[in-house]
Amino acid sequence: MTSRRSTRLRRLSLLALLTSLLSLALQGPASAAPPGIPSETTARSLLASLTVAPEGSMDGYSRDLFPHWNAVEGNCNAREMVLRRDGDDVQVGNDCYPTSGSWYSEYDGQTRTVPSEISIDHVVPLAAAWRSGASSWSASRRTAFANDLTNPQLIAVTGSVNSSKGDQTPDEWVPPRTAYHCTYARIWIGSKHAWDLTVTSAERAALTRLLDTC
Template sequence: MLAGVRVVTAALFVGVLAGCNPGVTAGGDAKPSLPVQDKGAGQGAPGAPALPGLSTAAVARTQLAGLKVAGQQAMTGYSRAKFTHWTGQGDACDTREVVLERSGKDVKRDSECKAVSGTWVSVYDGVTVTDAAKLDIDHMVPLANAWRSGAGAWTAERRKEFANDLTRPQLLAVSAATNRSKGDQGPDEWQPPARAYWCTYATAWTNVKATYQLTVTEAEKAKLTEMLETCS
């Protein structure tokens, strides 16, 4: 009889515990499960670095709905040189080196602020890189795409800010191969090979275009909508 009481008591205790903490199950190991997060605010790939200024997917959807839809403008007058980069960021470092440092693990620099060692995860393809020379700093919204979306009318200072923006999800270190495969294409023309990163990619792209009030094409908006649907 006493044994039966003990069993019932134990069962009741586990039931109460599970009710107070959804991460604990009666048949589990009592370790709390990780909360389910909106991948729009996450990174979508193991080991991926956090992107500054990244919104939730819900915010990105609202931003996308408010973006002006228009055809691409002419490339007349375009030059990468009109988007001054990489600018100095203090301590002998430029924008590229700052992005490399924040995107990697155990990054060590030399006296000229060049990354001489470290480990990086290229979020576009999931490749782990240990040689900084094999990494490119990608502009989430490419300079040429920005030009076709309205940046052609900006001041030189505004283009410089855009090309060196460290406070928004505009700059990230990725494998040279994926960056060059992407080129200046929009989401409707190129998507990260790692599908798990689509949510973050679409969120970041939309955040940047909304911040800088750049336009999107019909095809671009449709693909961004599709990619945002991969978010939890």
Template sequence: MIKLALRAVTAAAFLVLPLAGPAAAQSPARLAPLSMGDAVNLLPAAAESRDGYQRTSFKHWVDADRDGCSTRAEVLIAESRTAPTVEPGCKVTAGEWYSYYDGQTVTAPAGLDIDHMVPLAEAWDSGASAWTAARREAYANDLDADRSLVAVTARTNRSKADKDPSEWLPPLADARCTYAADWVATKLRWNLTVDDQERVALAGLAGECGEQQVEFEPAP
């Protein structure tokens, strides 16, 4: 499975972008400015609760398309800047990855984690607790939106843990507007909520991000 690109692009206002094929009428891609809080204001507000959360509630790193590659391997293959070395069993052993959270280049997959842009625990807090097991699995293995899953250094991923942007931001300052756009896009894609503290943090970031745009396609 190939991850579809979901990039920040420049536009003056909220747009609806047509897609090829019959899916266009069902889940059109959408584009909104991060600055001035436009995209942030699209997020529904709700108090968060972690009651009942277990990481095992989100089955992840599956082989959804049965091509022999797990979700982790799919992300590593898609995001390598050079042709990756893939051994039998879809074991990725070498490549070149840019961890945009901290600006580090990594050539050994063992040094990378695949980060859920919106962590599983945060997704649970924000609405996923009410989902079916199948939808939680789809969320945890979302290869159809480029920034839902991202290869980053293990150190930064573990520093982030399950924190939202009011509690953690990438150590590389130049990455923070991209990170905010990716976070908002993921929450909009999956119709996840934000709490008051999170919204304030995102609005503060949005005000510093110039022409940064948020592009997302609602999940099926």
């Protein structure tokens, strides 16, 4: 009796293992998922609470005023942490830089397997943040913004789509993959709210239209 029961348990364990492996095999590429993305309902409330103001000046702006890719955990910098978070089957070396993996870019639906072909997008670009309030921030606050792993602000995307975006706001540019428009708006609003940044009237109208696609 004991032998039969043990055999049955082993078979059940093997079946469970095979089912788990099959499930993993059938999964698609990992989706980039910044933390703290608000729901559509919450995003609408947050958008309504943002201060509407004209776009500020670029006077005095420099990317150097936003030190980024600083070490945030051991010898891992923010870029490397996002590559690990947003990738699939990511393997890293002793220096924390990925040696292999697969990354799905939500903006354009492209998949890359070479880390150097992936950019980490500041969803609210550094220059856009400067024009909407960050010009008055302290150096430490700008550094925290540029390396923010707590709020929805950093996401792994292809270098080409990141370059096409530049420092444009949602009234000027949206991801070419329309299925991501709702999420993009929610991330943008979440970041602007978390950092108490303003929006222009055109930006607010564009974000409302994007939320209407949810």
